[in-house]
Every structure is written in C-alpha cells, then in structure tokens.
Amino acid sequence: MPVTDITKDLEARSIVITAEFxxxxxxxxxVYADPRQLERVWGPPSHPAxxxxxxxxxxxxxxxxxxxxxxxxxxxxxRVLAVDQPNGFTFEDFFAESxxxxxxxxxxxxxxxxxEPLPAGTRAVFTTTYDTAEALQQVLDMxxxxxxxxxxxxxxxxxxxx
Amino acid sequence: xxDQDEDRADAFFHALADRTRRDILRRVLxxxxxxxxxxxxYDMSFAAVQKHVAVLxxxxxxxxxxxxxxxxxxxxxxxxxxxxxxxxxxxxVWRGRIDRIDQLIQGD
Numbered sequence: 369m370p371v372t373d374i375t376k377d378l379e380a381r382s383i384v385i386t387a388e389f390x391x392x393x394x395x396x397x398x399v400y401a402d403p404r405q406l407e408r409v410w411g412p413p414s415h416p417a418x419x420x421x422x423x424x425x426x427x428x429x430x431x432x433x434x435x436x437x438x439x440x441x442x443x444x445x446x447r448v449l450a451v452d453q454p455n456g457f458t459f460e461d462f463f464a465e466s467x468x469x470x471x472x473x474x475x476x477x478x479x480x481x482x483x484e485p486l487p488a489g490t491r492a493v494f495t496t497t498y499d500t501a502e503a504l505q506q507v508l509d510m511x512x513x514x515x516x517x518x519x520x521x522x523x524x525x526x527x528x529x530x
Numbered sequence: 531x532x533d534q535d536e537d538r539a540d541a542f543f544h545a546l547a548d549r550t551r552r553d554i555l556r557r558v559l560x561x562x563x564x565x566x567x568x569x570x571x572y573d574m575s576f577a578a579v580q581k582h583v584a585v586l587x588x589x590x591x592x593x594x595x596x597x598x599x600x601x602x603x604x605x606x607x608x609x610x611x612x613x614x615x616x617x618x619x620x621x622x623v624w625r626g627r628i629d630r631i632d633q634l635i636q637g638d
Contacts (some may be wrong), residue, residue, distance in 0.1 A: 370632045371625055377616040383617050385624045391635045399631055409630040412623065492631075496623065508619050 371436075372491075382497040389490045390406045396452030396490045400424060400481065407432070415442070420468070425492060426451055431468040433486060448476075456482035461496075463506065476503040545589035550574075551582050558592055559605030560622075566600065 373386040389396055395449040399405045403419035411417035413433045421431040430446040446459040458480045470471055473517040479496040545551055550572060557563055569579040583603055586592040594603050
C-alpha cells in the first residue's frame with residue numbers, strides 16, 4: 369500500500385497524507401508538471417478533472433473543472449505560491465466561476481506537496497489546511513465524496529430542538 | 531410539531547439502539563453497499579438484515595436505490611457534517627488519488 373501515514377488535525381482543520389511511490393522524485397513531479405497526468409489523478413472516477421490552464425511556476429495559475437455524473441461542472445483553481453522543482457510546491461486553492469474568476473471570498477485551503485528521495489523511490493507528503501469548516505464542506509460538495517459521514521450532528525440537532 | 535420531533539427522535543434512537551444496525555450504518559456511511567453484500571457480513575438471514583436496513587431507512591440515516599437486481603444502501607449525507615467526518619471523507623479522496631498516482635507511475 370503506497371499510503372504510509374494519514375494525520376488529521378481537527379483544531380487546525382488540516383490533513384497530512386504520506387505515501388511512498390516506487391519511482392524517482394522526478395517521475396512523481398511529472399504527475400503535477402504535466403496537466404494531462406494531473407487530470408488523471410486529481411478527480412475521483414465519478415468526477416473527472418479537466419485542466420484548462422496550467423502554469424506551475426511562482427505566481428502561476430492552474431485552472432480546472434470537474435464534471436459530475438449528471439454533467440454538472442465545478443470550477444476551481446490553484447494559485448501557485450512557491451516552486452522547488454522537483455522537490456515540491458505550495459499553492460492556494462480557490463473556487464471559481466465558469467470563466468475561472470475566483471468566487472468571492474477567501475482562499476479555501478493552502479497546500480504543500482513535498483517529494484523526498486528514498487533509496488528506491490519517493491516519499492510524498494501532501495499537507496492541506498482548510499481555512500474554515502465551511503471551506504472543507506464546500507470542497508467535499510464539489511464532487512469529492514468518496515466516503516463516510518456524520519450522524520452525530522443530526523442527533524445533536526435533534527437534541528438541541530428538544 | 532413537537533410530536534413530530536419526538537417521533538423522529540424515537541426513530542433515531544431506536545435505530546441506533548441495536549449493535550448490528552450501528553455496524554451497518556458505519557459500513558454504509560463509508561460507502562454504498564448492496565444489501566446482499568451487507569447480509570453476507572452477518573450471521574443472520576437476508577430477511578433479518580433487510581429489516582435492519584429498513585429501520586435505518588425509516589430513521590433517515592440511510593437511503594436505498596435500486597440498480598438492476600441489487601438494492602444499494604448508503605448513509606444519508608445530507609446533514610451538516612462535522613470537521614472530523616469531513617476530514618475522514620477527504621482521507622478517502624486522498625487514498626483514491628494516491629492509488630491513481632501509483633497506477634499511473636506503474637503503467638510507465
């Protein structure tokens with residue numbers, strides 16, 4: 369299993385994914401440097417991503433949309449902050465209108481992707497911090513629900529009504 | 531109005547008061563399962579598992595849809611989600627991404 373560790377910080381609303389790949393750092397970097405490869409890995413199978421603009425350089429923008437099962441489109445982008453090729457990069461995420469104008473409001477999350485050489489491969493560390501709980505919710509609503517959920521909050525709401 | 535809320539609360543707590551139903555709920559919150567697959571996980575009849583699923587459905591904790599001959603059950607994700615559960619969902623998103631990167635690299 370390539371995923372070696374997952375750390376979540378509820379207070380900071382952050383998630384750190386550590387994975388190991390059997391390929392050199394340059395190869396893993398290529399997945400992000402090549403928009404055609406990036407779109408093959410970014411969206412879940414139900415919501416494939418299409419990368420429209422791709423400038424992985426400091427101050428550069430990456431624009432993409434994801435297409436849901438009913439054809440609905442979700443637009444988003446990355447504002448690239450720093451690039452240390454091929455060792456990693458940092459960026460802010462934003463939601464966008466269909467012309468990729470960022471949707472009013474603050475950036476949704478900031479991320480650092482790092483790729484470190486191992487004797488026989490690469491250790492990748494993906495750190496993403498969400499600004500608010502609402503931002504986190506929005507990201508999941510944007511067609512990213514591969515998994516689990518609540519029940520406790522519904523119960524809390526019920527008890528609050530009582 | 532108050533009666534309605536009380537009825538809802540009854541359905542909720544009744545649904546969650548059973549160990550098997552809690553276990554079923556955990557599974558369907560993690561992803562859609564066919565009722566057949568759920569039934570195979572427990573040492574009880576298909577009909578008994580189907581009844582448990584129906585109780586969860588009435589309590590609004592689970593939704594069912596039909597796909598061919600299969601009934602597929604998933605946890606109801608409409609409520610407001612906690613940060614913890616949302617990060618857990620993201621974990622699944624990331625596991626999917628890592629698998630796709632791995633496959634892409636392996637395919638070279």
